[in-house]
Amino acid sequence: MTMTFADLLSLAPLLIVTATAVVAMLLVGILRNYAATAMVSIAGLFIATIAAAMMIEGTNQQITPLLIIDQYSLFFTVVVCAAAMFIAIFSYSYFLNLDDDREEFYLLLVVATIGAIVMVSSNHFVSTILGLETLSMALYGMVAYPLHSKESAKYPLEASVKYLVLSAVASGLILFGMALIYAQTGTMAFTSVTNPVAPSTEGLSDNYTIIALLLISAGMAFKLSLAPFHIWTPDVYEGAPLPATAFLATIGKTGMFVVLLRYVEISNALEFSSVVTVFSFIAILSILAGNLLALLQDNLKRILAYSSVAHMGYLLIAIIASYFAVGTISIEAVTFYLLAYVIMSLGAFGVASVASSSENELDSINDYKGLFWRNPWIAAVFTGMLLSLAGIPLTVGFIGKFYIFLAGVESSLFALLIVLVLGSGIGLYYYLRIVYRMLLPVDDAVSASNTSTHIFGSYAVLAILFLLLIVLGVYPAPIMTIIETISAFI
Amino acid sequence: MILVILIAVLFVGGLLAWASERINPEYPRIISLLIVLLDIVLMFSLLGGDSSATWLVDLQADWLPRFGISFHLAADGLTVLLLLLTGFLGVIAIGSAWGEITERTGFFYFNLLWTLAGVLGVFTALDLFLFFFFWEVMLIPMYFIIAIWGHENKNYAAMKFFIFTQVTGMLMLVSILMLAYSHYGQFGVFSFDYFDLLKVNTSGPLEMVIMLGFFIAFTTKLPSFPFHSWLPDAHSQAPTAGSVILAGVLLKTGAYGLIRFAVPLFPEASMQFAPIAMTLGAISILYCAKVAFAQTDIKRLIAYTSVSHMGFVLLGIYAWNEEALQGAVMTMLAHGLSAAALFMLAGGLQHRIHTRDMSDMSGFWAKVPKMSAVALFFSVAALGMPGLGNFIGEFLVLLGAFKANITITVISSFGLIFASVYSLWVIQKVFHGEYRNIDFDDSHLYDLNRRELIYFGLMMVGLIWMGMYPQSFLDLSQGALEGILASSQIVATAAVTK
Numbered sequence: 001m002t003m004t005f006a007d008l009l010s011l012a013p014l015l016i017v018t019a020t021a022v023v024a025m026l027l028v029g030i031l032r033n034y035a036a037t038a039m040v041s042i043a044g045l046f047i048a049t050i051a052a053a054m055m056i057e058g059t060n061q062q063i064t065p066l067l068i069i070d071q072y073s074l075f076f077t078v079v080v081c082a083a084a085m086f087i088a089i090f091s092y093s094y095f096l097n098l099d100d101d102r103e104e105f106y107l108l109l110v111v112a113t114i115g116a117i118v119m120v121s122s123n124h125f126v127s128t129i130l131g132l133e134t135l136s137m138a139l140y141g142m143v144a145y146p147l148h149s150k151e152s153a154k155y156p157l158e159a160s161v162k163y164l165v166l167s168a169v170a171s172g173l174i175l176f177g178m179a180l181i182y183a184q185t186g187t188m189a190f191t192s193v194t195n196p197v198a199p200s201t202e203g204l205s206d207n208y209t210i211i212a213l214l215l216i217s218a219g220m221a222f223k224l225s226l227a228p229f230h231i232w233t234p235d236v237y238e239g240a241p242l243p244a245t246a247f248l249a250t251i252g253k254t255g256m257f258v259v260l261l262r263y264v265e266i267s268n269a270l271e272f273s274s275v276v277t278v279f280s281f282i283a284i285l286s287i288l289a290g291n292l293l294a295l296l297q298d299n300l301k302r303i304l305a306y307s308s309v310a311h312m313g314y315l316l317i318a319i320i321a322s323y324f325a326v327g328t329i330s331i332e333a334v335t336f337y338l339l340a341y342v343i344m345s346l347g348a349f350g351v352a353s354v355a356s357s358s359e360n361e362l363d364s365i366n367d368y369k370g371l372f373w374r375n376p377w378i379a380a381v382f383t384g385m386l387l388s389l390a391g392i393p394l395t396v397g398f399i400g401k402f403y404i405f406l407a408g409v410e411s412s413l414f415a416l417l418i419v420l421v422l423g424s425g426i427g428l429y430y431y432l433r434i435v436y437r438m439l440l441p442v443d444d445a446v447s448a449s450n451t452s453t454h455i456f457g458s459y460a461v462l463a464i465l466f467l468l469l470i471v472l473g474v475y476p477a478p479i480m481t482i483i484e485t486i487s488a489f490i
Numbered sequence: 491m492i493l494v495i496l497i498a499v500l501f502v503g504g505l506l507a508w509a510s511e512r513i514n515p516e517y518p519r520i521i522s523l524l525i526v527l528l529d530i531v532l533m534f535s536l537l538g539g540d541s542s543a544t545w546l547v548d549l550q551a552d553w554l555p556r557f558g559i560s561f562h563l564a565a566d567g568l569t570v571l572l573l574l575l576t577g578f579l580g581v582i583a584i585g586s587a588w589g590e591i592t593e594r595t596g597f598f599y600f601n602l603l604w605t606l607a608g609v610l611g612v613f614t615a616l617d618l619f620l621f622f623f624f625w626e627v628m629l630i631p632m633y634f635i636i637a638i639w640g641h642e643n644k645n646y647a648a649m650k651f652f653i654f655t656q657v658t659g660m661l662m663l664v665s666i667l668m669l670a671y672s673h674y675g676q677f678g679v680f681s682f683d684y685f686d687l688l689k690v691n692t693s694g695p696l697e698m699v700i701m702l703g704f705f706i707a708f709t710t711k712l713p714s715f716p717f718h719s720w721l722p723d724a725h726s727q728a729p730t731a732g733s734v735i736l737a738g739v740l741l742k743t744g745a746y747g748l749i750r751f752a753v754p755l756f757p758e759a760s761m762q763f764a765p766i767a768m769t770l771g772a773i774s775i776l777y778c779a780k781v782a783f784a785q786t787d788i789k790r791l792i793a794y795t796s797v798s799h800m801g802f803v804l805l806g807i808y809a810w811n812e813e814a815l816q817g818a819v820m821t822m823l824a825h826g827l828s829a830a831a832l833f834m835l836a837g838g839l840q841h842r843i844h845t846r847d848m849s850d851m852s853g854f855w856a857k858v859p860k861m862s863a864v865a866l867f868f869s870v871a872a873l874g875m876p877g878l879g880n881f882i883g884e885f886l887v888l889l890g891a892f893k894a895n896i897t898i899t900v901i902s903s904f905g906l907i908f909a910s911v912y913s914l915w916v917i918q919k920v921f922h923g924e925y926r927n928i929d930f931d932d933s934h935l936y937d938l939n940r941r942e943l944i945y946f947g948l949m950m951v952g953l954i955w956m957g958m959y960p961q962s963f964l965d966l967s968q969g970a971l972e973g974i975l976a977s978s979q980i981v982a983t984a985a986v987t988k
Contacts, residue, residue, distance in 0.1 A: 180508075334744075371679040387630065392656075393622075393623045393627050394627060394630075398626070402663070403617075405660075405664060405667050406557075407667050409664065410671060421664065422657075424660060425653055425656065425660070428649075428653050428656055428657075429649065430654060432648075432649055432652060433649075435637075436637055436645050436648075439634070439637055471523070477554050477555060477556065481554045
């Protein structure tokens with residue numbers, strides 16, 4: 001298949017990000033300058049965000065069998081690029097004082113973003129694996145980045161190796177599942193498994209398909225840290241430097257979830273009742289395990305890790321609902337909740353990385369004692385993010401939860417909704433626990449240990465995220481219209 | 491438009507109060523007082539309107555058209571009464587915080603005004619999504635008030651308050667969505683509007699399930715047995731102003747929700763459920779009166795009596811006739827004043843002697859005569875003395891409930907006797923007898939000052955007015971309640987004939 005110029009034009013965001021990686025690499029080769037490398041990466045990601053945002057209107061193109069550039073993939077390209085840009089800005093102050101080469105972190109970050117863009121634009125097994133591995137390979141490096149630094153985040157190597165080994169196993173499961181699907185349908189593109197276009201082998205029955213679907217689901221559930229495949233999450237979150245954790249938690253999850261959504265919708269996987277049962281089981285387990293285990297933590301990163309397990313469980317409810325529903329509401333629910341999740345997790349990790357630096361990470365919730373009186377603006381942003389994660393009104397998290405409830409009610413998934421109510425109730429406890437720490441009187445010992453570097457850019461990003469949190473929580477009508485339009489493309 | 495202004499004034503005023511702390515820590519309280527007084531003046535302009543119409547004002551604007559959610563605020567006579575109660579107790583709460591809150595005043599008054607704004611929103615919202623939105627919005631500032639300015643066990647109390655209301659609130663959200671989907675199923679469009687949802691014809695077990703979602707959320711807030719256990723903790727830990735708002739206004743949102751939403755939206759299921767709800771009311775009245783009698787912490791005692799009095803409201807609402815409903819509304823208003831006053835007295839005592847334990851107190855009459863007399867007045871009001879507002883409310887409730895269910899009413903009326911017992915017992919214990927101060931430092935035990943006398947005086951006037959000339963309140967709520975009754979009876983009789 002030949003590529004036309006129009007095809008290349010549609011790939012603009014991907015090409016811009018790729019070019020950014022190349023330029024940044026050459027720059028590091030010629031001149032090691034931390035600020036310049038950061039600036040190039042941030043500028044490249046910014047241009048890619050703008051380009052993707054301008055293209056959303058009216059683009060709908062399959063470019064080679066591998067990539068689909070439609071409004072849905074472009075929407076998430078915008079989300080991914082913007083989030084990557086924000087994380088790049090947070091990393092600048094975080095790594096400012098690292099006693100090692102600092103520039104390569106941006107290379108890894110940009111390469112990981114390429115992987116995520118490929119994933120959100122993928123409707124073919126090959127591009128899924130390419131994107132996934134590009135993302136993961138870069139992430140292994142990001143997680144282990146402060147390895148040679150003497151006083152860095154605690155266990156970067158342990159976290160990285162753990163993530164590498166388990167992630168490779170998960171990729172193996174996905175690949176095996178894909179091979180079985182290929183044996184059934186004869187194509188690597190996402191197609192219906194219940195009604196394949198070209199059934200190739202007669203010997204393979206539905207049971208093979210179900211096993212294949214479950215293998216793929218298990219691999220994806222691992223990457224999404226859904227219970228019972230979540231064991232790696234808290235350790236990796238805790239061991240990795242904060243910007244890498246933020247990347248893993250937001251962009252990594254978003255890319256994978258969009259693939260999951262597309263695959264489930266196109267393949268009709270949920271027509272097998274056993275698949276629905278397994279998905280429901282995973283959702284229930286994730287919500288309960290995530291929320292209950294988060295209760296026991298004192299480490300902010302571990303709390304957010306377990307809470308992300310629970311949030312992925314909430315999202316899975318909407319995926320299950322999408323099969324039973326007539327309209328697109330459940331797809332809209334997934335889309336909106338993912339957007340909300342990116343905003344609020346990025347905000348929460350952003351606050352932590354603004355307060356921390358690579359030599360001194362404030363990851364115990366006691367480090368935030370009295371923050372409300374020491375630094376009211378940061379504390380207000382943090383409180384907003386945590387209340388949003390808990391799904392309280394005036395924040396985007398509430399509208400997200402409203403969508404999930406709506407999708408669940410539409411499809412009459414009452415058992416799952418009861419679990420959702422229970423899980424959110426438990427969740428309140430650990431979110432409020434952090435909020436309560438911030439409200440306590442100021443402790444002198446804590447404020448003295450706060451050595452973070454204050455960079456204007458990080459504060460500006462926090463302000464933007466907070467604004468998005470409130471505006472999308474109070475007047476989400478415009479974004480609802482956009483999401484309604486793009487969801488029709490799935 | 492006036493309703494939007496009423497709410498917006500409080501939101502903006504809260505921000506102003508917070509910001510003004512930088513200039514002078516005295517400013518927030520002055521600004522808040524002026525803001526709430528301005529709000530009350532604006533509320534009175536509602537009364538001047540056309541009183542023959544059921545809805546005095548009605549405003550509707552698109553909010554989230556994708557799901558038929560609109561920004562719909564409206565007020566009838568019942569709403570206006572509750573708005574005035576909120577405004578009045580807002581002033582009282584600011585008065586009680588005037589001397590007590592000395593730290594981080596800006597943020598305190600910010601939270602106070604935002605709670606009031608949320609409450610006004612709950613009382614005026616006629617779109618169920620908007621209602622739920624305000625329902626949750628009023629929780630967060632209240633959580634802050636308890637968690638920051640509360641007493642020794644504030645974290646536990648604030649957390650319990652928040653989780654109870656939030657979890658049951660989510661059950662209500664599921665119910666609201668189920669109702670909206672029933673509307674979608676019957677009419678083909680999404681709507682969360684009250685008047686649209688009234689037309690939805692649900693029946694059978696589905697209606698019962700949806701109704702229970704609302705019922706649990708509202709009776710948790712009310713609170714009623716068996717969902718009341720958060721209230722004593724929240725009250726004993728909250729600062730005085732927090733208790734005033736909690737007892738006086740926040741509990742009333744639960745009762746309001748039952749009257750406005752739970753029963754009219756689901757008349758058939760409510761009719762079937764009424765005996766159970768009335769029984770729960772009776773249990774609340776008797777059981778919590780008994781528990782109150784066993785308390786040594788004076789704030790917990792008052793908190794349990796609140797639950798007991800709210801049992802009358804629940805009883806009155808599910809009797810579902812005009813006398814009982816009028817009685818429930820009167821009880822809400824009168825209890826708002828009397829409970830707020832009692833919490834302020836308890837808070838005042840705690841502020842002076844730093845203990846809430848009644849076993850340490852006795853013979854205060856000799857030491858603080860004005861305070862003791864005021865306490866006697868409000869205790870007597872709370873136990874239902876004829877001539878004061880609470881009597882009118884509870885009498886009307888029992889009168890109406892007698893028509894609906896004789897057994898439960900007879901049993902409930904024993905609550906009046908229990909109320910006399912624990913009220914007089916408290917007076918006897920704390921204010922009579924021999925004065926001794928071995929267990930606390932009484933160097934700050936001074937009598938009520940002029941500011942305190944002014945706001946206790948205002949509340950006394952209110953209670954006497956309600957008791958002597960209740961017609962002025964009954965007239966206001968009558969139209970609204972008749973409208974609610976009529977609409978639900980049409981549906982109910984239609985169901986019976988069908």
